[in-house]
Amino acid sequence: xxxxxxxxxxxxxxxxxxxxxxxxxxxxxxxxxxxxxxxxxxxxxxxxxxxxxxxxxxxxxxxxxxxxxxxxxxxxxxxxxxxxxxxxxxxxxxxxxxxxxxxxxxxxxxxxxxxxxxxxxxxxxxxxxxxxxxxxxxxxxxxxxxxxxxxxxxxxxxxxxxxxxxxxxxxxxxxxxxxxxxxxxxxxxxxxxxxxxxxxxxxxxxxxxxxxxxxxxxxxxxxxxxxxxxxxxxxxxxxxxxxxxxxxxxxxxxxxxxxxxxxxxxxxxxxxxxxxxxxxxxxxxxxxxxxxxxxxxxxxxxxxxxxxxxxxxxxxxxxxxxxxxxxxxxxxxxxxxxxxxxxxxxxxxxxxxxxxxxxxxxxxxxxxxxxxxxxxxxxxxxxxxxxxxxxxxxxxxxxxxxxxxxxxxxxxxxxxxxxxxxxxxxxxxxxxxxxxxxxxxxxxxxxxxxxxxxxxxxxxxxxxxxxxxxxxxxxxxxxxxxxxxxxxxxxxxxxxxxxxxxxxxxxxxxxxxxxxxxxxxxxxxxxxxxxxxxxxxxxxxxxxxxxxx
Amino acid sequence: xxxxxxxxxxxxxxxxxxxxxxxxxxxxxxxxxxxxxxxxxxxxxxxxxxxxxxxxxxxxxxxxxxxxxxxxxxxxxxxxxxxxxxxxxxxxxxxxxxxxxxxxxxxxxxxxxxxxxxxxxxxxxxxxxxxxxxxxxxxxxxxxxxxxxxxxxxxxxxxxxxxxxxxxxxxxxxxxxxxxxxxxxxxxxxxxxxxxxxxxxxxxxxxxxxxxxxxxxxxxxxxxxxxxxxxxxxxxxxxxxxxxxxxxxxxxxxxxxxxxxxxxxxxxxxxxxxxxxxxxxxxxxxxxxxxxxxxxxxxxxxxxxxxxxxxxxxxxxxxxxxxxxxxxxxxxxxxxxxxx
Numbered sequence: 001x002x003x004x005x006x007x008x009x010x011x012x013x014x015x016x017x018x019x020x021x022x023x024x025x026x027x028x029x030x031x032x033x034x035x036x037x038x039x040x041x042x043x044x045x046x047x048x049x050x051x052x053x054x055x056x057x058x059x060x061x062x063x064x065x066x067x068x069x070x071x072x073x074x075x076x077x078x079x080x081x082x083x084x085x086x087x088x089x090x091x092x093x094x095x096x097x098x099x100x101x102x103x104x105x106x107x108x109x110x111x112x113x114x115x116x117x118x119x120x121x122x123x124x125x126x127x128x129x130x131x132x133x134x135x136x137x138x139x140x141x142x143x144x145x146x147x148x149x150x151x152x153x154x155x156x157x158x159x160x161x162x163x164x165x166x167x168x169x170x171x172x173x174x175x176x177x178x179x180x181x182x183x184x185x186x187x188x189x190x191x192x193x194x195x196x197x198x199x200x201x202x203x204x205x206x207x208x209x210x211x212x213x214x215x216x217x218x219x220x221x222x223x224x225x226x227x228x229x230x231x232x233x234x235x236x237x238x239x240x241x242x243x244x245x246x247x248x249x250x251x252x253x254x255x256x257x258x259x260x261x262x263x264x265x266x267x268x269x270x271x272x273x274x275x276x277x278x279x280x281x282x283x284x285x286x287x288x289x290x291x292x293x294x295x296x297x298x299x300x301x302x303x304x305x306x307x308x309x310x311x312x313x314x315x316x317x318x319x320x321x322x323x324x325x326x327x328x329x330x331x332x333x334x335x336x337x338x339x340x341x342x343x344x345x346x347x348x349x350x351x352x353x354x355x356x357x358x359x360x361x362x363x364x365x366x367x368x369x370x371x372x373x374x375x376x377x378x379x380x381x382x383x384x385x386x387x388x389x390x391x392x393x394x395x396x397x398x399x400x401x402x403x404x405x406x407x408x409x410x411x412x413x414x415x416x417x418x419x420x421x422x423x424x425x426x427x428x429x430x431x432x433x434x435x436x437x438x439x440x441x442x443x444x445x446x447x448x449x450x451x452x453x454x455x456x457x458x459x460x461x462x463x464x465x466x467x468x469x470x471x472x473x474x475x476x477x478x479x480x481x482x483x484x485x486x487x488x489x490x491x492x493x494x495x496x497x498x499x500x501x502x503x504x505x506x507x508x509x510x511x512x513x514x515x516x517x518x519x520x521x522x523x524x525x526x527x528x529x530x531x532x533x534x535x536x537x538x539x540x541x542x543x544x545x546x547x548x549x
Numbered sequence: 550x551x552x553x554x555x556x557x558x559x560x561x562x563x564x565x566x567x568x569x570x571x572x573x574x575x576x577x578x579x580x581x582x583x584x585x586x587x588x589x590x591x592x593x594x595x596x597x598x599x600x601x602x603x604x605x606x607x608x609x610x611x612x613x614x615x616x617x618x619x620x621x622x623x624x625x626x627x628x629x630x631x632x633x634x635x636x637x638x639x640x641x642x643x644x645x646x647x648x649x650x651x652x653x654x655x656x657x658x659x660x661x662x663x664x665x666x667x668x669x670x671x672x673x674x675x676x677x678x679x680x681x682x683x684x685x686x687x688x689x690x691x692x693x694x695x696x697x698x699x700x701x702x703x704x705x706x707x708x709x710x711x712x713x714x715x716x717x718x719x720x721x722x723x724x725x726x727x728x729x730x731x732x733x734x735x736x737x738x739x740x741x742x743x744x745x746x747x748x749x750x751x752x753x754x755x756x757x758x759x760x761x762x763x764x765x766x767x768x769x770x771x772x773x774x775x776x777x778x779x780x781x782x783x784x785x786x787x788x789x790x791x792x793x794x795x796x797x798x799x800x801x802x803x804x805x806x807x808x809x810x811x812x813x814x815x816x817x818x819x820x821x822x823x824x825x826x827x828x829x830x831x832x833x834x835x836x837x838x839x840x841x842x843x844x845x846x847x848x849x850x851x852x853x854x855x856x857x858x859x860x861x862x863x864x865x866x867x868x869x870x871x872x873x874x875x876x877x878x879x880x881x882x883x884x885x886x887x888x889x
Binding site for chain 1: 550557561568572575576579580583586587590591592593595598600601602604605609616620621628631632634635650683684685689691696697698701702703718723725728729730731733814
């Protein structure tokens with residue numbers, strides 16, 4: 001037993017860099033990656049595949065924005081426009097956002113943050129990547145067949161009749177990807193429950209663990225409902241069994257209830273991990289435990305629970321009764337409270353702190369700003385009377401892009417920069433990092449803020465051509481999207497560049513108190529050289545003490 | 550929010566601007582705090598360790614309860630307004646609307662019909678009784694701040710009162726296939742006498758109820774549903790809007806939805822005292838939505854209790870609807886367009 005006690009700000013530097021076994025030099029062949037059971041290498045498999053998915057989804061978004069530059073539908077045909085926004089939604093949600101933070105950053109760092117050698121079920125972890133790839137292949141096949149055109153929401157009876165194409169392979173692809181999400185969630189739940197290092201009690205866990213725990217809970221409980229729903233769509237479409245289509249005796253509102261029973265909690269699958277990353281970034285770059293740690297931790301679980309009770313707010317104008325609309329409305333207001341608690345606590349953490357404005361912190365501050373806008377505009381849609389005026393308009397589109405892109409994507413990029421040294425052993429170029437972060441923030445706002453205005457003025461979503469009075473907002477939005485595109489391409493280049501040419505990273509370049517930083521950089525295959533024992537609370541900054549031995 | 554032209558527009562806009570004001574205040578407060586703290590408390594030396602503040606219960610409670618109270622105020626405000634918006638006036642003018650890929654059809658109670666156009670008198674409560682013959686659509690008039698899904702196999706209602714003469718956009722607001730964005734139309738709000746003039750300028754035609762009567766005779770409905778002999782089937786006279794007890798012991802209100810269901814699925818809800826299985830054949834596949842609405846209009850015209858549904862549940866149309874539509878007849882003077 002040896003207690004290492006280092007003052008903060010003095011990163012542990014190794015005097016000589018001898019060739020040490022790390023998870024990166026532990027085998028070089030393709031087989032050593034494709035059949036690896038190391039959670040850190042599986043995280044890389046996911047990182048590469050979701051980056052490809054993100055690029056595909058971005059190309060689809062680019063074509064959408066170009067089409068909307070002019071009021072007339074002149075760039076692509078109407079059918080192809082429907083396919084573009086459908087495939088954009090499916091690609092971004094199921095192939096990018098849902099797996100992004102959990103499967104990449106979670107996979108890499110959950111075992112390290114609990115002080116374990118790996119996740120609870122390493123083989124299941126690898127399987128979940130292969131399952132994801134199988135589902136992705138289905139969706140790729142759909143794309144090669146010409147795409148599907150129901151909207152990512154698959155509303156019946158549009159999706160179960162011959163008005164639409166390639167619905168069954170798309171539904172099966174999403175169903176398969178869903179199983180990958182369930183397996184990952186299950187693995188994380190067991191890992192967090194059973195693999196914590198000695199001394200790591202629940203309220204000593206880092207906030208990233210709390211939020212990923214809440215996320216996994218939703219993944220395991222809600223995703224099966226999506227699987228059932230999509231299977232029923234496929235059954236109705238192929239066998240003509242009446243489930244959702246009134247012409248066959250079914251109920252189309254039933255579909256919407258079942259679909260949103262998954263898909264609203266899925267919004268929290270997408271944003272909770274982002275909140276976890278932000279808590280880590282705020283803590284590391286202020287050298288503080290997050291203000292009101294227990295409230296922030298508990299709010300993750302509260303969001304996960306409340307998230308299951310608000311799906312009906314997608315049905316206010318769908319023909320649901322006034323009384324159920326009221327219940328869903330009030331519950332939707334309540335789910336905003338734990339999110340507000342997080343925001344206030346993050347902001348308070350900066351008070352009298354030591355704020356270090358490195359790239360990840362810029363992303364974190366940007367996240368809070370954009371998430372506040374995304375969250376508050378959500379309340380316009382939770383309120384019944386304003387939802388009637390704004391439902392299915394660009395106001396909704398802007399709202400969820402503020403949460404998904406302004407929130408989740410910024411958190412992902414911030415987290416990726418923060419942990420990049422640990423993952424690769426190299427530093428990214430700081431100046432380019434800051435430049436990209438600022439570009440993303442400005443480009444994002446220019447792209448999506450005008451959509452709030454267009455939506456409030458009545459422009460409908462999923463419109464291929466539109467009334468010319470809305471053109472100015474669409475021109476601004478398309479202009480913004482080119483800036484946003486630059487902001488995304490920059491990190492793609494400099495992060496790839498840094499893999500070979502970046503400065504060698506010290507073990508803990510940020511002087512972070514996170515347990516994952518207490519191992520060598522890049523980590524050895526077994527994560528820690530010796531079993532860590534946790535003596536202090538989370539994000540402990542007066543002095544950090546990790547007992548090894 | 551754009552020009553408001555309905556009785557609820559001002560109230561919806563007030564709520565919208567209240568929420569916008571709160572949102573701007575909250576976002577600005579947080580943004581200012583973040584930027585100020587980030588600059589004021591920036592790291593000045595690499596080994597700086599700040600004072601550790603673990604939290605403050607009083608502060609946590611403050612920023613939990615103040616947003617909670619504001620949320621509840623906003624929820625109540627929005628909910629009350631929503632109930633007012635969803636409840637049709639008793640004297641509302643009934644217009645039947647049918648959505649299909651990719652056009653709107655509307656028929657006025659006096660029989661005139663129009664495509665992708667809707668003429669309504671100003672300051673007169675209107676209630677659209679809507680259904681779709683294919684997929685889900687959504688009838689939205691941004692200037693009226695109203696929007697309601699139009700479902701196949703069901704009736705939904707959309708009440709509004711236009712308060713400002715003019716021409717406003719109608720949009721389909723639920724994705725319904727490739728030409729969703731072409732499913733647009735115009736609503737023309739007119740002075741009442743102009744509306745009357747427009748009605749009389751339109752080709753006079755048989756009312757939906759009269760067509761429904763003919764249909765019911767031709768299909769043989771009235772062979773069993775007679776007022777002078779109620780042994781084989783219930784009489785339609787005075788039936789509409791009454792409560793019937795079923796052979797399962799449940800009660801059901803005889804409304805559009807129930808009549809429609811009984812025509813298409815006669816075995817589902819059989820009135821107590823009649824044979825099960827019912828001797829009535831199904832008319833599924835023999836009647837389209839337009840004809841169903843005409844028969845319902847006929848049954849309604851035979852009288853009955855005129856009671857309003859509680860709560861304005863939009864899935865249960867209220868009882869004085871006048872559905873009915875005459876396809877393939879001449880267009881009225883309202884600039885009706887043919888389907889694309």
